[in-house]
Amino acid sequence: MPSPEPGSGGALLYEKRQGVYPKAVDGPFRRFKWLWMALTLAVYYITPWLRWDRGPYAPDQAVLIDLAHRRFYMFSIEIWPHEFYFVAGLLIMAGIGLFLVTSAVGRAWCGYSCPQTVWTDLFQHVDRLIDGDRNAQIRLQKAPWTAEKIGKRALKWSIYLVISFWTGGAWIMYFADAPTLVREFWTGNAAPIAYSTVAVLTVTTFVLGGFMREQVCIYMCPWPRIQTAMLDEKSLTVTYKDWRGEPRGSVKQARQSSVPLGDCVDCNQCVAVCPTGIDIREGPQIGCITCALCIDACDGVMTQLGRPRGLIDYATLEGCAQEKAGGPPEAIVRTIFRPRTMIYLGVWAAIGAALLFALGVRRHLDISVAKDRNPPFMLMSDGSVRNAYTVKLRNMEGRPRDMVITLVGAPTAVMWSDDMPRSEASRALRRRVGADLAAAVRVYVIAPAGTPAQDITFTLRAQDEKSGVGAEADTHATRFDAPGETS
Amino acid sequence: MANDKRIDDATGVETVGHEWDGIEELNNPLPRWWLWTFYLCIVFAIGYAVVYPAIPLAHSGTKGLWGWSSRGQLANETAAAQAQRAPLIAKLAATPIEKLPDDPALMQAAVSGGRAAFRVNCVQCHGAGAAGVAGLYPNLNDDDWLWGGNLKEIEQTITHGIRQPGDDKTRNSLMPSFGRDSLLTGEQIADVTSYVRSLSGLEKGSASAARGAGLFAANCVACHGTDGKGLRQFGAPNLTDAIWLYGSSRDAIGATLTNAHAGVMPAWTSKLDPVTIKMLAAYVHSLGGGEDFAPAVVASGAPVPAAAPSAEASAHAKP
Numbered sequence: 001m002p003s004p005e006p007g008s009g010g011a012l013l014y015e016k017r018q019g020v021y022p023k024a025v026d027g028p029f030r031r032f033k034w035l036w037m038a039l040t041l042a043v044y045y046i047t048p049w050l051r052w053d054r055g056p057y058a059p060d061q062a063v064l065i066d067l068a069h070r071r072f073y074m075f076s077i078e079i080w081p082h083e084f085y086f087v088a089g090l091l092i093m094a095g096i097g098l099f100l101v102t103s104a105v106g107r108a109w110c111g112y113s114c115p116q117t118v119w120t121d122l123f124q125h126v127d128r129l130i131d132g133d134r135n136a137q138i139r140l141q142k143a144p145w146t147a148e149k150i151g152k153r154a155l156k157w158s159i160y161l162v163i164s165f166w167t168g169g170a171w172i173m174y175f176a177d178a179p180t181l182v183r184e185f186w187t188g189n190a191a192p193i194a195y196s197t198v199a200v201l202t203v204t205t206f207v208l209g210g211f212m213r214e215q216v217c218i219y220m221c222p223w224p225r226i227q228t229a230m231l232d233e234k235s236l237t238v239t240y241k242d243w244r245g246e247p248r249g250s251v252k253q254a255r256q257s258s259v260p261l262g263d264c265v266d267c268n269q270c271v272a273v274c275p276t277g278i279d280i281r282e283g284p285q286i287g288c289i290t291c292a293l294c295i296d297a298c299d300g301v302m303t304q305l306g307r308p309r310g311l312i313d314y315a316t317l318e319g320c321a322q323e324k325a326g327g328p329p330e331a332i333v334r335t336i337f338r339p340r341t342m343i344y345l346g347v348w349a350a351i352g353a354a355l356l357f358a359l360g361v362r363r364h365l366d367i368s369v370a371k372d373r374n375p376p377f378m379l380m381s382d383g384s385v386r387n388a389y390t391v392k393l394r395n396m397e398g399r400p401r402d403m404v405i406t407l408v409g410a411p412t413a414v415m416w417s418d419d420m421p422r423s424e425a426s427r428a429l430r431r432r433v434g435a436d437l438a439a440a441v442r443v444y445v446i447a448p449a450g451t452p453a454q455d456i457t458f459t460l461r462a463q464d465e466k467s468g469v470g471a472e473a474d475t476h477a478t479r480f481d482a483p484g485e486t487s
Numbered sequence: 488m489a490n491d492k493r494i495d496d497a498t499g500v501e502t503v504g505h506e507w508d509g510i511e512e513l514n515n516p517l518p519r520w521w522l523w524t525f526y527l528c529i530v531f532a533i534g535y536a537v538v539y540p541a542i543p544l545a546h547s548g549t550k551g552l553w554g555w556s557s558r559g560q561l562a563n564e565t566a567a568a569q570a571q572r573a574p575l576i577a578k579l580a581a582t583p584i585e586k587l588p589d590d591p592a593l594m595q596a597a598v599s600g601g602r603a604a605f606r607v608n609c610v611q612c613h614g615a616g617a618a619g620v621a622g623l624y625p626n627l628n629d630d631d632w633l634w635g636g637n638l639k640e641i642e643q644t645i646t647h648g649i650r651q652p653g654d655d656k657t658r659n660s661l662m663p664s665f666g667r668d669s670l671l672t673g674e675q676i677a678d679v680t681s682y683v684r685s686l687s688g689l690e691k692g693s694a695s696a697a698r699g700a701g702l703f704a705a706n707c708v709a710c711h712g713t714d715g716k717g718l719r720q721f722g723a724p725n726l727t728d729a730i731w732l733y734g735s736s737r738d739a740i741g742a743t744l745t746n747a748h749a750g751v752m753p754a755w756t757s758k759l760d761p762v763t764i765k766m767l768a769a770y771v772h773s774l775g776g777g778e779d780f781a782p783a784v785v786a787s788g789a790p791v792p793a794a795a796p797s798a799e800a801s802a803h804a805k806p
Contacts, residue, residue, distance in 0.1 A: 013517070379730065380629055380631075380730075382728065419591075
């Protein structure tokens with residue numbers, strides 16, 4: 001992190017952003033980052049276009065957050081609002097997953113998977129494509145605004161804008177049928193919220209990825225702080241092995257020096273390739289997102305000089321101390337498999353297993369009963385007692401189903417609903433609930449004079465031609481109130 | 488405190504001089520974009536104060552260039568909501584209430600609208616659950632109606648009210664105060680009470696009830712009918728069923744005979760538009776005791792209680 005100019009005494013009102021022009025680099029970590037970037041971007045852009053056949057009554061988009069109809073589709077899983085705990089469970093898993101990854105491999109999220117990192121990386125490739133590598137970029141930045149510079153800037157920023165627009169555009173595809181939405185979007189028929197969402201995400205991607213870049217990590221994002229607090233002496237961080245590198249000096253200086261110099265030739269390649277513009281040789285710091293590009297750069301130089309690789313490497317504090325004392329380098333496997341990571345893994349896996357179990361045994365129909373409490377019961381002119389209930393039936397399958405509501409308890413009572421004549425009152429009501437729909441039925445239960453207040457239960461049973469009669473059932477316990485005693 | 492400023496060893500940055508339990512704050516400069524954001528907020532705030540009402544003055548405040556006000560916004564939103572409802576309202580206005588059940592969607596919309604209007608206009612007396620108040624306001628959930636319980640009759644009652652002075656079509660009748668006006672003696676009132684209570688099985692037949700039967704035939708049948716089942720054209724309640732607005736105890740019935748009740752409900756025609764009244768009628772009708780259109784209902788009362796549920800269910804069948 002840049003510090004204020006010496007002698008300023010902290011009196012500066014602000015600090016100008018130091019431009020970061022990372023140099024292109026090649027190496028195993030860079031190649032892994034390429035692969036990972038391609039994968040994460042592909043997942044983001046392609047997922048909404050995957051199709052998944054759910055029959056005639058449900059959308060055929062594999063992953064869809066249908067806010068208008070309050071459904072969440074993910075391949076074969078369909079989540080209703082009352083099952084939101086699945087989403088909560090997934091979020092908890094994501095949180096613990098981050099803990100797990102952080103305790104095992106340090107700030108790997110920051111270095112490889114964070115959208116800010118991925119898009120910044122993408123934009124920096126655009127910089128190199130248009131302006132050239134590091135030195136050309138610095139030259140162009142300092143150059144006056146000639147026609148060439150204006151042209152290059154216009155081209156570069158246009159590419160930024162296209163990428164940003166694509167990013168914002170892909171986001172809304174998760175919330176509606178993608179092909180339909182694209183057609184509506186370009187014909188001006190999409191919802192205003194679609195346009196404003198795309199606009200906001202385009203602007204944020206453009207500004208955060210194109211211009212703010214490492215400032216987001218250093219100043220805005222709370223996650224580096226949290227992760228920094230989670231790191232311990234067994235966490236992998238990108239480390240400059242100063243006991244091996246210092247005192248640093250070029251090959252020429254080493255020849256002239258009276259004392260033997262370290263392996264670091266002070267070539268500054270680690271600084272040149274850093275996407276956040278830090279010097280890793282200053283030690284662990286919040287600006288380091290552990291993207292490991294400096295490892296690639298340094299390994300390249302060490303190979304050229306015929307020195308062993310790993311002057312900058314993934315290492316743990318504990319491993320460093322051990323190595324410094326003359327011990328062998330610590331095996332990375334041992335840092336990954338330790339009690340802390342195993343506990344995180346255990347909790348993470350347990351929540352996952354519980355969610356899968358809940359998903360496997362969940363019912364595809366549901367009854368919920370809300371009893372009228374004002375008034376709790378009605379005395380009818382013949383002295384009989386009537387209670388009213390709002391009964392909600394949910395059919396969570398992609399086909400219409402016949403269901404039967406049965407009254408359990410209060411043996412002398414009968415019920416009818418407000419859309420049928422009271423003369424047809426009985427102990428069971430048959431309803432057809434549309435595919436993937438909820439239906440509300442207003443049910444009156446009436447019992448002869450003198451019936452005491454008691455607990456009753458409504459049972460919902462699917463008359464299912466597919467899986468056999470009464471294959472699925474759900475119950476809801478409630479109360480029948482009568483004069484003299486109310487619940 | 489400000490004198491405690493020092494250069495931090497680890498970073499070489501000056502501290503601001505504050506210290507909490509050994510934790511000190513470094514006086515690092517703000518990033519420039521942050522400062523820009525801050526200035527932008529100031530500019531925005533000035534612009535906001537110019538275009539929106541912002542600065543309080545002695546009696547009101549600045550109006551703002553855009554003329555926005557929360558009342559104005561409410562008016563716009565209300566107008567928009569009304570414009571949205573306009574087709575429904577027009578359809579309701581054009582549909583006579585008798586035809587409402589033929590269009591279930593319209594009926595449902597009317598019930599929803601009525602529920603909202605009920606919350607505003609009716610709950611003060613009839614209660615949020617429309618269960619009324621014993622001794623004062625009738626329960627609208629049950630199947631007993633003083634002035635009729637089909638859609639048309641309910642609409643009529645809401646429109647013109649009950650015993651509303653100045654409304655020609657208001658529901659009107661007046662039970663004599665037999666005791667207060669010395670039409671019946673105290674003993675006679677006790678006898679009539681015995682008879683009336685025997686009609687619905689609250690008391691067994693007795694000599695007093697037998698005497699009361701004669702008095703009832705002489706004084707009450709004109710309105711309550713020879714069988715005591717009431718006449719809706721006079722709003723005379725059915726005395727043979729289980730529902731007693733003013734109570735069924737000897738004291739309560741005696742009090743009614745002595746000082747008659749004459750409940751009043753406002754005529755809503757002056758306060759609510761016909762569509763709202765129609766929606767209210769649909770809502771009240773939907774509460775579980777609404778009656779279908781049939782000429783027979785006028786003379787009806789409730790049938791006698793049945794013991795078995797199946798018999799009861801058929802006994803409740805509407806003609």
